[in-house]
Amino acid sequence: MFEEIYSAVQKITFAPFNNLSVKRDDLIDPYISGNKxxxxxxxxxxxxxxxxxxxxxxxxxxxxxxxxxxxxxxxxxxxxxxxxxxxxxxxxxxxxxxxxxxxxxxxxxxxxxxxxxxxxxxxxxxxxxxxxxxxxASPEATIGCAEIIRELTETYDHIFCAAGTGTTAAGLLKGIQQHQLNTKLHIIPVLKGGSFIEDEIVQHTPLSDHLNLHLDYHFGGYAKITPELISFIKNFTSKTGLLLDPVYTAKMFYAIFDLQKQGIIGKDEKILAIHTGGLMGLFGMRDKF
Incomplete structure (x- = not known):
């Protein structure tokens, strides 16, 4: 059932984002979507x-x-x-x-x-x-996630991904290392105290200067959201037509927005965001919207 598949990369035109593309792994399958x-x-x-x-x-x-x-x-x-x-x-x-x-x-x-x-x-x-x-979470899972990098037809200055356990992050880092890219990998832990993700990654592949952990975008912890994040989700989706889940991908996109606003990510640098799916998680948050 797991035949070769390549998810599309979509360019996002939405101020204030600049040079932002999204790898639409959420479109792979309605139930076995994204990094799953x-x-x-x-x-x-x-x-x-x-x-x-x-x-x-x-x-x-x-x-x-x-x-x-x-x-x-x-x-x-x-x-x-x-x-x-x-x-x-x-x-x-x-x-x-x-x-x-x-x-x-x-x-x-x-x-x-x-x-x-x-x-x-x-x-x-x-x-x-x-x-x-x-x-x-497993060594086999990191092999599958590393294939995301192999599928890219362009190079990017920055790749962003949200993380819970670090398995997807480990796969992405492994893929960047295997293909000898200069790309910076930005991981957005969605739990408080997300520095443990480094320990998870190192079980699968060596750490390197490619990796950047941003620990301040958890919005209170796993499955926690705030009015600010809800407002961001509504605005982003209404303007782009791209659904975000509040647990993972919304926090990642908010981080990109904030890092660009601070000037940490340059406006002319090419960014790829990995949409890891998980959109059914919206059901568990319906009372928040």
Whole structure:
């Protein structure tokens, strides 16, 4: 199911942004979109190589990763189970997971912390089950994300990407290093204290001067938003027609806007923003708009 695919690069004309293009990975697939497609591509290849037929993964109630894994499993003739963090709820995301055939196991937050233990408790005797970490974090995922750089037909002074775990960031940095580019990679952690992402990246590829972490655009932490960010999203989308999710991509675009306003990014420098999809996360924020 993971055939070769190249997402379009779209030039954005929207003041005050200058020389801004967007790699539209959000258009890859409606359910396995963006970096979720990139991450799962080689994870599923490894599962198939090991003759696994049951995918087991983890996420919150509004996890795009859970929807992507459920869709990928059903299209590949596999079964899937997800440990869902927190109390039992019903929402649009989990409905999609169920429709794709995924079994949902709601798990208290303390037990959820030890994912390997949960896997062992439920599936230790099942040789066909394959462990996929939260968000798809894995060496295989970084290989898929590195392919973003290979697909580019132009060079850029700066590439921007939002980050939660650092897996996509590691793949992008690896791709820049492999292709010996001079491009600066700007990572926007969406959690407070996002400096830990460097530790995650170094597990997959060496750090270099290409990497820049910007730690001040989390807007309060993971899945936290402010009236300022909401206003930015509404204005950006109404003027460009490009949807942003409040958890990741909106914070990335705001960071680009702010860094250009400060003069840290020059107005004539070419910028590429990676749209990592995840737009169904908007459902979890509908009361904020």
């Amino acid at each position: 497609w990139r991450k799962l591509k080689y994870i599923l290849a490894k599962a198939e190589e090991e003759k696994k037929t049951h995918l087991v993964t983890f996420g919150g109630a509004y996890s795009n990763h859970l929807v992507a894994t459920a869709a990928a499993a059903s299209r590949s003739g596999l079964t899937a189970t997800a440990f869902v963090r927190g109390e039992e709820v019903q929402n649009e995301m989990l409905l999609l997971c169920s429709l794709f055939g995924m079994q949902l196991i709601f798990t208290d937050r303390e037990s959820y912390r030890d994912k390997q233990k949960l896997f062992q408790q439920h599936f230790a005797d099942d040789e066909k089950s394959y462990f996929i970490d939260e968000g798809g």
